[in-house]
Amino acid sequence: MSTVIAFIIIFGALVFFHELGHFVFAKRAGILCREFAIGFGPKVFSHKKGETTYTIRLLPIGGFVRMAGEDPEMIEIKPGFRIGLLFNESEQVNKIILNQKEKYPNARVIEVEHADIEHSLVIKGYVEGEEEDKLQSFTVSPSAVLVEDGGETLIAPYDRQFASKTLGQRTMAIFAGPMMNFILAFVVFVLIGLLQGIPTNEPELGKLTPDGAAGSAGLKEGDIIHSINGAEISSWSDVVEIIRKNPNNELQISLERNGQEINLPVTPKVQEVEGEKIGIIGVYSPMENSPIKAITNGALETYNWTIEIFKMLGKLITGQFSIDALSGPVGIYVSTDTVAKSGIYYLMKWAGILSINLGIMNLLPIPALDGGRLMFFAVEAVRGKPIDRHKEGMVHFIGFALLMLLMLVVTWNDIQRFFL
Numbered sequence: 001m002s003t004v005i006a007f008i009i010i011f012g013a014l015v016f017f018h019e020l021g022h023f024v025f026a027k028r029a030g031i032l033c034r035e036f037a038i039g040f041g042p043k044v045f046s047h048k049k050g051e052t053t054y055t056i057r058l059l060p061i062g063g064f065v066r067m068a069g070e071d072p073e074m075i076e077i078k079p080g081f082r083i084g085l086l087f088n089e090s091e092q093v094n095k096i097i098l099n100q101k102e103k104y105p106n107a108r109v110i111e112v113e114h115a116d117i118e119h120s121l122v123i124k125g126y127v128e129g130e131e132e133d134k135l136q137s138f139t140v141s142p143s144a145v146l147v148e149d150g151g152e153t154l155i156a157p158y159d160r161q162f163a164s165k166t167l168g169q170r171t172m173a174i175f176a177g178p179m180m181n182f183i184l185a186f187v188v189f190v191l192i193g194l195l196q197g198i199p200t201n202e203p204e205l206g207k208l209t210p211d212g213a214a215g216s217a218g219l220k221e222g223d224i225i226h227s228i229n230g231a232e233i234s235s236w237s238d239v240v241e242i243i244r245k246n247p248n249n250e251l252q253i254s255l256e257r258n259g260q261e262i263n264l265p266v267t268p269k270v271q272e273v274e275g276e277k278i279g280i281i282g283v284y285s286p287m288e289n290s291p292i293k294a295i296t297n298g299a300l301e302t303y304n305w306t307i308e309i310f311k312m313l314g315k316l317i318t319g320q321f322s323i324d325a326l327s328g329p330v331g332i333y334v335s336t337d338t339v340a341k342s343g344i345y346y347l348m349k350w351a352g353i354l355s356i357n358l359g360i361m362n363l364l365p366i367p368a369l370d371g372g373r374l375m376f377f378a379v380e381a382v383r384g385k386p387i388d389r390h391k392e393g394m395v396h397f398i399g400f401a402l403l404m405l406l407m408l409v410v411t412w413n414d415i416q417r418f419f420l
Contacts, residue, residue, distance in 0.1 A: 003337040010336060010351045011329075012038060014181065014358050015063040021180030022065040022173060023052075029169040032068035032160040039063060051154055060329055061407060067173075069161030075146070077115035077123070084109050085123070085138060092141040093123060096155075098148045110136070117144070117155045163389070167381060174373045181359030182302060188352035189301040193294030196345050197287025201235045204286040212282015217253075217266040219283065224256040236285045243268050247279035305356050313360070328407055330414035367399025 015038050026033050032051055039057035046055045075098065077083065084097035084107030096117070097104050110125035113135055117123070121140040126133070142160075145152040158164050162173070199206075203225045208215045225233045228242045228251050242251070247270040254263050268279030327335065332354070339350040365375040373396075380386045 003333070003340055006340045006347060007333050007336045010347075010354065011060055011332075013184070013351065014355050015039075017180045017184045017355075018177045018358060018362070019063045019065050021176035021178075025169075025176040026065060026067055026162070026173040029165045029173055030160060031162050031165060031173065032154065032156050033065055034068060034154075035064070035066040037064050037066070067162045068156035069158075069163045075148070077112055077117065079112055079114065081112040081115075082109060082128075083112060083123075083125075088141060090141075092139050092144070094141045094144045095152075096123070096140075096144060096146050098146060100149065103150075104147075110138075118158045118161075121157060163386075167377060171374065171377050174370050174377070177370050178359040178362045181355045181362070182306070185305070185352040185355040185359075186298050186302045188298075188348055188355065190294050190298035192345055192348050192352075193297045194289075194291065197289050198293045198297050199236070199285040200288050201237060202286055203233045203236055203239055206284035206286040208284075209282035212280070213266055213269050214281040214283040217264050217281075219253070219255070219264060219266065219281075220257065222257070223262075225253060226256060226261075227254040228252070240285075243281055244278040247271075247277050249279070301352070302356065305353050306360065309353075309357055309360050328410040328414055330411050331417070334414070366403070367395045368397075368403055369399070372396065372399060 019036060019038070023033055023036055034051070035053045035055060037055045037057055039059050040061055040063075041057050041059040044056045044058055046053060048054070077096070077098075081098075082101075084095075084101040084104050085093045086095035086097070086104065086107050088094040095104075095107075097107050101107060101109060109128045110123070111128070112123065112125045114122070114124040117140055121142065123138045123140060124135055125138075127136055130136075140155070142155075142157050144155050146155060162170060165173075205214070205219060205221055205223045205225070207221055208219065225239055227233055228239070230252075231238075231242065233239055233242075247268055250265050250267045252263060253266055254261065256262070266281055268281050270277050271280045272278075336347075336350065339346050362370040363374070364371045366372050376387055376392055386392075
């Protein structure tokens, strides 16, 4: 598989499911979702369906769901504005025309005295061509649109905005993004188990790699190992442990094949893993097909990788890893290229690990990330009222700016490491 295609599929899937979590739970809470975006920056693709515009943007560094009330909502309709109104069958305003009113000859043009399209949903004003001193009131439909330069934008009554929802609904809408990453990882690991099988701990050889030491020495799939250098073998873990400890050292392997005892010499090749030289012979553990075990193994893999990533994060915080150990999109692309050469199952596992990593990183209590939002919700739960929205927004803005700066530094480090 082409590395570019693999990277696009993996990145797209991780971001899509993350944002899908936000999107689904926001919609369930009744929040108006204006945009569902993969990527940041200029739009590459855009399609509107229902209330939401679905976009793909140029920069592959994340995604977002733009919920009503999270950004400055609408152009404020101030007293003195001249606007056009179109009505539905119930005589409610369903289109508010801000400019180019000549294109809508049936619109009722008014000079605004008062407008509230968030709470009371009422516009008051003086109708042109009628009694100039007669103030009239018009009820606005909750599904009305603002029309500007020919484009239509739904209004967002307060009950459709993020801030109007309960603390629990808001918390779930934010937490659902990282949650979906853990669910995606679990599903990927289960699929690997269903398609490839589940490794067993039996001392039996599984598939052999074409250029491995095991194949060169005459070992075959299905051989049952009894001892290595005279040491009795009872599990696959025993096999792995001895081989890892003996790079470039000849080992005498006693095995059973079709009921016959065979002794073969094997010299493990050297492979460097995290600075440590280990032995490998190019053989996989035996596999078994079991849907039940695939599910339990999926849960176990998700749990184990979650713990492992937390351990690595702890080393970064305590200074055991430097910032140079971090990777951005460039580093992930290069790693994807390496993993893709090992086969589809390794690529799937890599995607699962990245999904867990994305979920954990987003849960960190850092402003602009989901964890930062959840931290403010926790404070709100303790103090009984939300923190001022403008102050919270400023904190998130500063956090986002710092994250972008960190992303630039990490990306530059990746470029120096792999290409310069």
